[in-house]
Amino acid sequence: MLDPLFRQALQEALGRYPTPFYAYDWSRVAVQVARLREAFPFARLFYALKANPRLGLLRRLRALGLGAEAVSLGEVLRAYRAGFPPEGVVWNGPVKTEAALAALGERAPVVVLDSEGDLKRVARHLPGTRVLLRVNPDLPVRTHGHLATGRGESQFGVLPE
Structure with a gap:
């Protein structure tokens, strides 16, 4: 499920930039990196x-x-x-x-x-x-x-x- 703020930013980007393009939800990326670190603390x-x-x-x-x-x-x-x-x-x-x-x-x-x-x-x-x-x-x-x-x-x- 998309974060509402990210969804809004994505909608705005679709109106501004040609497609295709990359879009990353950095708060979600940071959370996933933290989860990986927690699961594999010595890696x-x-x-x-x-x-x-x-x-x-x-x-x-x-x-x-x-x-x-x-x-x-x-x-x-x-x-x-x-x-x-x-x-x-x-x-x-x-x-x-x-x-x-x-x-x-x-x-x-x-x-x-x-x-x-x-x-x-x-x-x-x-x-x-x-x-x-x-x-x-x-x-x-x-x-x-x-x-x-x-x-x-x-x-x-x-x-x-």
């Missing part, structure tokens, strides 16, 4: 830039204390532009090229390693960078092949052995 919360990389949105989410999750050099740089510090950005995903890693210089985010190749490239270009290791549990799943990221032949993560 760090991150927003995936691929969902919507608009700078205004990213700045508001940063102000709520969220981190940024990026899957490309462009998204990492966008997060920095929105004011996220390197330690507040996690670079996830299997595409971390030599050129992209070298482009970061001293401003390296936390990097999620998906392969031995990732480890070698990160060690070469960003020595001393904080890393996380994504483990692929090699679970049998019955879904479309592009969605089955936990299978052994997936490009996402390393196998336990």
Whole structure:
């Protein structure tokens, strides 16, 4: 159910701006972030830039204390532009090229390693960078092949052995 004040603001925006457009009820977003923090008090919360990389949105989410999750050099740089510090950005995903890693210089985010190749490239270009290791549990799943990221032949993560 929409908050009456947000509903009114939305009605006014519909008369002023071309559609489609994004509209966020920030009081509701803040409440939901607080609920997540209460449910997971020891977790760090991150927003995936691929969902919507608009700078205004990213700045508001940063102000709520969220981190940024990026899957490309462009998204990492966008997060920095929105004011996220390197330690507040996690670079996830299997595409971390030599050129992209070298482009970061001293401003390296936390990097999620998906392969031995990732480890070698990160060690070469960003020595001393904080890393996380994504483990692929090699679970049998019955879904479309592009969605089955936990299978052994997936490009996402390393196998336990």
